[in-house]
Amino acid sequence: MEEPHPPTPHRPPVPRVVMIRLLVIGLIAAGAGIAIGLEIPWFPPAAASQAHTIDTLYYVLIICTVPIFVLVTTMVLFSIWRFRMRPGEERLDGPPIHGNTRLEVIWTALPSVLIGSLVVYAAIVLHDIGVKKPNEITINVVGRQWEWSFTYPKYHDASGQPIVAPVLELPINRPVYFEINSVDVIHTFYVPAFRLQEDAVPGITTTLRATPDRLGSYPVVCTQLCGYGHSTMRTTLYVVTAAKFQTWLAEHGYSGGPSAQTASVHTTSTTGLSATKEGTP
Amino acid sequence: MIARLRAPGLHRGILSIPLGIGLAYVIVLPIRAASHYHPVLDGTAILQVALITAPLAFLVGLGAFDYWFYWAAGRPTRPEDHSAHGARSWKDYFRINTDHKVIGTQYVVHSFLYFMIGGLFAMLMRAQLAQPGGKFVDANTYNGLFSVHATLMIFLFIIPVFAGFANFVLPLMIGAPDMAFPRLNALSFWLLPIAGLMILGSFFAPGGSFASGWTAYAPLSTSAPIGQVFFTLGVQFAGASSIATALNFLVTIITMRAPGMSFFRLPLLVWANFATSLLVVIATPFIAASQFFVLLDRALGFNFFNAGRGGDVLMYQHVFWFYSHPAVYIMILPGFGIISEVIAVKARKPIFGYRMMAFSLLAIVVLGFTVWAHHMFTSGMPAWLRDPMMITTCIIAIPTGVKIFSWLATLWRGVLHMDTPMLWALGFITMFTLGGISGVMLAMVPFDLDVSKTYFVVAHIHYVLFGGSVFTIFAGAYYWFPKMTGRMYDERLGRWHFWTTLVFFNLTFAPMHIVGIEGMPRRVATYASQFATWNLIISIASFGLGLSTLIFVYNMIASWRGGPRAAANPWRAMTLEWQVSSPPPIFNFESLPTIVGGPYEYGVPGAVHAVFREGAKVPSPAGDTLAVPSE
Numbered sequence: 001m002e003e004p005h006p007p008t009p010h011r012p013p014v015p016r017v018v019m020i021r022l023l024v025i026g027l028i029a030a031g032a033g034i035a036i037g038l039e040i041p042w043f044p045p046a047a048a049s050q051a052h053t054i055d056t057l058y059y060v061l062i063i064c065t066v067p068i069f070v071l072v073t074t075m076v077l078f079s080i081w082r083f084r085m086r087p088g089e090e091r092l093d094g095p096p097i098h099g100n101t102r103l104e105v106i107w108t109a110l111p112s113v114l115i116g117s118l119v120v121y122a123a124i125v126l127h128d129i130g131v132k133k134p135n136e137i138t139i140n141v142v143g144r145q146w147e148w149s150f151t152y153p154k155y156h157d158a159s160g161q162p163i164v165a166p167v168l169e170l171p172i173n174r175p176v177y178f179e180i181n182s183v184d185v186i187h188t189f190y191v192p193a194f195r196l197q198e199d200a201v202p203g204i205t206t207t208l209r210a211t212p213d214r215l216g217s218y219p220v221v222c223t224q225l226c227g228y229g230h231s232t233m234r235t236t237l238y239v240v241t242a243a244k245f246q247t248w249l250a251e252h253g254y255s256g257g258p259s260a261q262t263a264s265v266h267t268t269s270t271t272g273l274s275a276t277k278e279g280t281p
Numbered sequence: 282m283i284a285r286l287r288a289p290g291l292h293r294g295i296l297s298i299p300l301g302i303g304l305a306y307v308i309v310l311p312i313r314a315a316s317h318y319h320p321v322l323d324g325t326a327i328l329q330v331a332l333i334t335a336p337l338a339f340l341v342g343l344g345a346f347d348y349w350f351y352w353a354a355g356r357p358t359r360p361e362d363h364s365a366h367g368a369r370s371w372k373d374y375f376r377i378n379t380d381h382k383v384i385g386t387q388y389v390v391h392s393f394l395y396f397m398i399g400g401l402f403a404m405l406m407r408a409q410l411a412q413p414g415g416k417f418v419d420a421n422t423y424n425g426l427f428s429v430h431a432t433l434m435i436f437l438f439i440i441p442v443f444a445g446f447a448n449f450v451l452p453l454m455i456g457a458p459d460m461a462f463p464r465l466n467a468l469s470f471w472l473l474p475i476a477g478l479m480i481l482g483s484f485f486a487p488g489g490s491f492a493s494g495w496t497a498y499a500p501l502s503t504s505a506p507i508g509q510v511f512f513t514l515g516v517q518f519a520g521a522s523s524i525a526t527a528l529n530f531l532v533t534i535i536t537m538r539a540p541g542m543s544f545f546r547l548p549l550l551v552w553a554n555f556a557t558s559l560l561v562v563i564a565t566p567f568i569a570a571s572q573f574f575v576l577l578d579r580a581l582g583f584n585f586f587n588a589g590r591g592g593d594v595l596m597y598q599h600v601f602w603f604y605s606h607p608a609v610y611i612m613i614l615p616g617f618g619i620i621s622e623v624i625a626v627k628a629r630k631p632i633f634g635y636r637m638m639a640f641s642l643l644a645i646v647v648l649g650f651t652v653w654a655h656h657m658f659t660s661g662m663p664a665w666l667r668d669p670m671m672i673t674t675c676i677i678a679i680p681t682g683v684k685i686f687s688w689l690a691t692l693w694r695g696v697l698h699m700d701t702p703m704l705w706a707l708g709f710i711t712m713f714t715l716g717g718i719s720g721v722m723l724a725m726v727p728f729d730l731d732v733s734k735t736y737f738v739v740a741h742i743h744y745v746l747f748g749g750s751v752f753t754i755f756a757g758a759y760y761w762f763p764k765m766t767g768r769m770y771d772e773r774l775g776r777w778h779f780w781t782t783l784v785f786f787n788l789t790f791a792p793m794h795i796v797g798i799e800g801m802p803r804r805v806a807t808y809a810s811q812f813a814t815w816n817l818i819i820s821i822a823s824f825g826l827g828l829s830t831l832i833f834v835y836n837m838i839a840s841w842r843g844g845p846r847a848a849a850n851p852w853r854a855m856t857l858e859w860q861v862s863s864p865p866p867i868f869n870f871e872s873l874p875t876i877v878g879g880p881y882e883y884g885v886p887g888a889v890h891a892v893f894r895e896g897a898k899v900p901s902p903a904g905d906t907l908a909v910p911s912e
Contacts, residue, residue, distance in 0.1 A: 010884060011694045042798045054727045065718040072714045076707050079692035084699050093884035094630035094695035104634050107686040115675045122725040123668050129727060185501040188734055192800025195731035199661045203588025206661035223734035223802040225494050228420050231805035
């Protein structure tokens with residue numbers, strides 16, 4: 001705006017037409033910001049029902065929060081453009097506006113309502129992703145410096161020992177209940193494809209629920225600093241069909257039941273699996 | 282020569298260090314011998330005691346306790362008459378000095394030194410992370426680098442630099458001749474170099490520096506090599522410094538305000554430091570406790586955090602975060618104060634909603650103590666704790682939002698002087714909003730379950746601490762540079778510094794949100810190849826960010842040495858520190874001012890914040906006969 005300022009002691013109020021233009025620009029910018037926020041391929045593939053719920057929560061957060069950033073930035077840029085000191089204004093002061101109670105109530109109340117709704121929504125999501133489902137398979141996750149091991153306590157080999165593997169093999173669409181422990185320091189069991197993590201804490205058992213719903217292999221990582229080998233404390237999750245899961249169990253010596261047999265070689269190695277500790281895709 | 286060594290000062294301080302180490306031997310050897318420990322001469326045991334005794338001996342030698350020793354011995358003491366005030370040469374900055382302005386300068390310069398060192402460590406980390414499987418340093422060194430980086434930035438830069446600015450300007454702002462406890466003030470500062478050197482010195486410890494993060498989670502920290510103790514004890518010295526300064530600020534603000542300076546006439550920087558000091562005195566003992574637990578576990582086998590012996594691993598995190606969450610407000614509230622000063626002056630308008638600004642600070646203080654477990658959503662803490670912590674965390678966004686909106690409203694119809702301090706202030710508002718938004722996202726437990734401990738958190742912390750705190754620190758550094766040095770900085774270089782930092786800051790930290798959501802864990806020395814492209818971009822941008830800081834360093838040094846003389850009040854500000862010469866006179870005020878109005882009455886015809894006694898001559902600047910004190 002290059003129109004000369006009237007010779008008042010302070011800046012005049014901003015005309016209504018400029019305010020409307022500002023509002024329109026702000027709305028367009030907010031819309032563009034939301035569009036960009038939704039377009040960015042943020043997430044790796046989702047492989048659990050819980051992951052879809054959390055992704056939706058994230059996109060709702062994007063939609064609710066991008067306009068706030070756009071509002072603040074637009075106001076800052078508009079103020080710089082409209083109210084910056086111009087030659088001849090070196091001694092000019094702004095109007096002594098000390099506050100406006102109605103405005104202050106509005107910008108306390110509106111964010112409170114917005115945030116309150118988000119909290120309720122997030123609490124519902126939190127409840128939903130933790131619901132116990134029927135036919136759960138329990139898996140014990142053990143973190144140690146610097147590797148993961150997964151025990152299938154319901155599935156025993158011929159010697160009566162539960163099957164243990166350094167990779168995580170899960171049948172698709174079967175709810176899993178992880179019981180997580182550590183034998184040394186704190187680790188965190190994190191499956192980005194599930195969007196879930198939980199600490200492995202020495203002395204206590206922590207838990208996590210997930211229902212894998214997409215075939216494939218996914219990284220399992222440790223996100224809690226656990227010493228020298230923390231960076232490479234990774235393994236692989238394989239989500240497979242129920243049939244393949246049975247085959248995998250058999251390869252690991254699953255004998256069809258918990259009854260202990262004799263004279264059988266205890267095999268819990270990773271024979272036949274391509275994944276190694278470093279084998280993160 | 283002998284007299285020089287006997288006089289308090291750096292010489293005597295450094296000479297006392299061997300005495301302190303000797304004391305460690307005297308304490309440890311008899312105890313080990315009496316307890317039949319083998320070997321009697323155990324380097325690790327002696328080192329741990331020496332890390333306590335040597336710094337204390339240094340402080341005694343330096344003269345930090347001289348007054349109290351004389352007093353306790355019944356010998357004549359030197360009353361604090363401010364006669365030792367002022368710095369006549371650079372050497373005066375290297376001794377115990379009770380002048381709040383000298384101490385403020387000591388704090389600020391010392392803190393920026395550690396900002397450089399911490400930044401250098403960040404560059405080394407980014408060199409390692411430029412490509413997956415980087416061989417620049419080994420994993421242990423890398424873990425040490427980020428641990429020391431965070432520790433220096435938090436305990437040796439952000440927290441003390443704010444204390445430094447406040448030390449310099451706060452007594453002036455409230456019309457006081459000095460802080461309430463000048464000797465304690467000097468001691469507070471001299472605890473910091475000890476903490477800094479100890480944390481840096483950990484690199485020379487057998488087994489390398491502490492490498493369990495600045496969070497030092499047990500039991501990783503309790504089973505770590507001796508370098509961990511350098512953190513454990515270094516933090517004690519930094520924490521003691523912090524607590525002593527906070528007490529000093531509280532007493533100063535409560536008891537030493539000039540006549541007429543009611544609480545609601547205080548500049549918001551004073552309010553901010555009042556709130557921060559409350560946080561510090563209540564919260565900081567908790568980190569001291571958490572580190573003493575670690576020390577006792579590590580050195581004496583207490584098993585606080587040994588699960589096999591009935592210890593409770595999670596207790597460490599509760600105690601630690603009960604300090605370290607309020608600590609993030611300790612690291613931002615003084616910045617809020619700086620921004621309020623800069624924006625009111627540079628927009629030529631009263632702060633919009635002054636009382637709400639003050640009340641929101643206090644609201645943050647109270648709420649800040651109710652949110653600590655949001656750092657522990659995935660820790661295995663009781664599940665019921667998640668919802669209440671999510672709610673309180675989100676509530677704390679409301680007073681913070683009130684502050685942002687009030688600053689925006691202050692800009693409205695103002696006359697914006699778009700110089701360097703204002704650029705940093707406006708940059709802060711936008712960048713801190715981003716950090717606040719990612720903070721609200723992280724407060725949502727289900728989303729936190731996904732990105733907790735990933736690079737998303739690294740991005741968030743740097744948006745609030747760099748885009749937030751550091752931007753306010755730069756705003757304050759440029760804003761008070763004329764007052765502190767009596768010189769003007771180079772405006773053109775200041776702008777270059779701002780724009781390069783803003784660009785490279787975003788190029789460095791914005792992509793971290795993306796790699797974090799993609800699942801890249803934080804604190805890793807190497808990573809899966811899928812993150813390679815973004816990490817290369819981040820590394821290159823981070824070097825640009827580091828270089829941009831050199832513009833600032835050059836500007837500050839060159840301008841301090843040869844910048845044009847600063848007028849007493851180059852910004853035409855109303856607060857009291859600008860009503861005295863630049864730099865301020867040794868005794869601050871010729872006569873104590875009387876406060877007759879608010880601090881930000883810009884645009885009110887004839888408004889005055891303070892009046893000086895009739896006929897009081899304008900004080901002359903300290904240590905300088907050339908400067909012209911009036912505009």
